Amino acid sequence: MNSRERVLAAIAHKEADRVPVDFGGSLATSLHTQGYAKLKKYLNMNLDKEIKVARGRAQLAAIDYDLQDTLGVDCRMLLVKAPDGWINSDDHSDILVDEFGMEWKKYEDIGSYETVSSPLFGPEVTVETVKNMKWPDPGDTSFLAGAREKAEQIRKSTDKAIIANLALQINTQSNKLRGFEDYLADMIGNPALIESIMDRVTELYIERAKAILKEVGDFVDIVYVGDDLGTQIGPMFSLNTYRKLLKPRQKKLFEVIKSAADVKIFYHSCGACSVFIDDLAEIGIDILNPVQVSAAGMDTKELKKKYGDKVCFWGAVDTQRVLPFGTVAEVKDEVKRRIEDLAPGGGYVCASVHNLRPEVPPENILAMIEAAKEYGVY
Amino acid sequence: MSIQTVYDAVLEFNNSSIVAEIKRAMAEGADAGAVLADGLIKAMDEVGQRYARGEFFVPEMLSAARTMKTGLDYLKPHLAEAQSEKEGTIVIGTVKGDLHDIGKNLVAIMLEGGGFEVVDIGVDAETAKFVTAIQEQNADIVCLSALLTTTMGAMQKSVQEIKTQCPRVWVMVGGAPVTQEFADKIGANGYSGDAAGAVVKARELLAG
Numbered sequence A: 001m002n003s004r005e006r007v008l009a010a011i012a013h014k015e016a017d018r019v020p021v022d023f024g025g026s027l028a029t030s031l032h033t034q035g036y037a038k039l040k041k042y043l044n045m046n047l048d049k050e051i052k053v054a055r056g057r058a059q060l061a062a063i064d065y066d067l068q069d070t071l072g073v074d075c076r077m078l079l080v081k082a083p084d085g086w087i088n089s090d091d092h093s094d095i096l097v098d099e100f101g102m103e104w105k106k107y108e109d110i111g112s113y114e115t116v117s118s119p120l121f122g123p124e125v126t127v128e129t130v131k132n133m134k135w136p137d138p139g140d141t142s143f144l145a146g147a148r149e150k151a152e153q154i155r156k157s158t159d160k161a162i163i164a165n166l167a168l169q170i171n172t173q174s175n176k177l178r179g180f181e182d183y184l185a186d187m188i189g190n191p192a193l194i195e196s197i198m199d200r201v202t203e204l205y206i207e208r209a210k211a212i213l214k215e216v217g218d219f220v221d222i223v224y225v226g227d228d229l230g231t232q233i234g235p236m237f238s239l240n241t242y243r244k245l246l247k248p249r250q251k252k253l254f255e256v257i258k259s260a261a262d263v264k265i266f267y268h269s270c271g272a273c274s275v276f277i278d279d280l281a282e283i284g285i286d287i288l289n290p291v292q293v294s295a296a297g298m299d300t301k302e303l304k305k306k307y308g309d310k311v312c313f314w315g316a317v318d319t320q321r322v323l324p325f326g327t328v329a330e331v332k333d334e335v336k337r338r339i340e341d342l343a344p345g346g347g348y349v350c351a352s353v354h355n356l357r358p359e360v361p362p363e364n365i366l367a368m369i370e371a372a373k374e375y376g377v378y
Numbered sequence B: 001m002s003i004q005t006v007y008d009a010v011l012e013f014n015n016s017s018i019v020a021e022i023k024r025a026m027a028e029g030a031d032a033g034a035v036l037a038d039g040l041i042k043a044m045d046e047v048g049q050r051y052a053r054g055e056f057f058v059p060e061m062l063s064a065a066r067t068m069k070t071g072l073d074y075l076k077p078h079l080a081e082a083q084s085e086k087e088g089t090i091v092i093g094t095v096k097g098d099l100h101d102i103g104k105n106l107v108a109i110m111l112e113g114g115g116f117e118v119v120d121i122g123v124d125a126e127t128a129k130f131v132t133a134i135q136e137q138n139a140d141i142v143c144l145s146a147l148l149t150t151t152m153g154a155m156q157k158s159v160q161e162i163k164t165q166c167p168r169v170w171v172m173v174g175g176a177p178v179t180q181e182f183a184d185k186i187g188a189n190g191y192s193g194d195a196a197g198a199v200v201k202a203r204e205l206l207a208g
């Protein structure tokens, strides 16, 4: 059984030879560039010295294929260079402007970027402002140059499952544009404004999904999308708000993705998001990530019992305590526990809850992967 | 009776009518202190409880808090006249290296709604910025927020430094990865997992 078959079996809720493992396959199962530098140094392998960046604004590392092969992980990342190409690893200017006209400031010492201005920030913004702002052209597909060749080359060079990391986050993009706090308040105070923003974003993303999958669809197994729905202690907004604003638009996007290619949908939401799982499954997600076990209502036993037949869980190895601060033995116990809870009958891919922060010790990263292979045998 | 409509306006997020409701209540004879205590503060206590019960979520909390704030801004000059006593002064910020601010802002606004004077020093705040603000404001309490495991270390350092430089200020900490256990370990005096709890804790600390 090869990696790809293993992953697809898990998603189909079947037990493979062992639980599949992901490290570096998606934009939410990788690690910070500083952490990756530490890991490479620790391994002292003959790896490329240079660290490739998968996503500049989060300083997210693209893990070397050689290392993925050595570690025996089961997934590969396909990044389609989205038009937010304004940021790349060697661009050191302080403020960068993206395709929506938002300005991002680099926090040098933190190594990440955050928005400092947007055409849709502020109390004066109305539905008219949204209409009149300069939106990216949905017909622009220039960013796709070379994508097909790249996807084909990855497919031919590996038997790992390939994840096309499209992101296409309707909620996240809309809240970036409006500003997080105003966005949240407007969700109930001025929903028409939020819907007008979401509509434009959805329209754009639908065209992008179509264009990208037309190019690479036949070479990929999984499409990564996501939108954070949870906080540490509860859902970010109510199920009603979700159903009214976000769900119908996500549904349209997911339908387009599924009809454009034979792929599984990998949905990422941080935090306490269990109340949304039924609805997400209904609109077509196959995989739920990152299963933030430290958030409220995210107990893996409960989740498996309630939703185990609806979604495949992907993640669940704690990053708020165990991976950064625990011992190697604790990491192994954590992996064992998650596998016991989530893996019976398939439906689990083992990975960390979200990207690893720079402080996670290399020993713990390796222990996680080793333990997953050891305890994951069916 | 008339104060009830102020209370209702907060719970219905009626930002555009809150000032009118306050004016009406005061015209009917309610004093500013009572409007604050039985209208705004009482409403925010209820908001906190509804959040804890899972009836309100972040948008509802924020909207109620903003309505309360509009009312409070109008009420402030009248309060000075009525010299209603402040609960205390609080400096709040997100620690160095951390840019998350929604939780911190909610805590700040709930504390304000709870009758405290709140000075917000923003995100990515160096220890020195906390210390200066505490000294300048003669603060009773300092609140530190951290949302990343990466910045829990910065929180610990800031708390230690604040404790040495400002020995009489109470220190409260919070944010997603922060627990009571961690708060105890780094020598903080108070912790809460949510904004409503932060108000309760702050009151407890000052009550001694």
Ligand code: B12
Pocket (backbone or CB within 6 Å): A057, A058, A059, A110, A112, A114, A180, A228, A230, A231, A232, A233, A270, A271, A272, A290, A292, A295, A319, A320, A353, A354, A355, A357, B058, B097, B098, B099, B100, B101, B102, B103, B104, B106, B107, B143, B144, B145, B146, B147, B148, B149, B150, B172, B173, B174, B175, B176, B177, B190, B191, B192, B193, B194, B195, B196, B198
């Ligand atoms: C929204 C969000 C963001 C937004 C923040 C927008 C903003 N303006 O704040 C954005 C997109 C910018 C962001 C960025 C990042 N984020 Co973030 N983010 C979140 C998310 C989804 C929700 C946080 C939130 O706003 N909650 C809502 C508020 C109301 O809740 P709260 O903050 O917890 O606050 C409440 C309590 O904690 C308490 N409280 C808070 N502070 C205080 C203080 C005191 C004194 C007291 C008493 C109480 C208290 O009361 C509050 C109200 O009830 C969390 C998920 C989670 N599990 O929390 C991730 C999360 C915190 N983020 C995470 C990460 C990794 C990041 C990034 C590093 C990602 C990246 N690589 O770009 C960057 C970091 C940038 C930086 N250096 O700060 C991780 C942290 C993981 C870890 N190991 O610690 C989390 C946990 C997601 C995850 N599952 O992995 N993020």
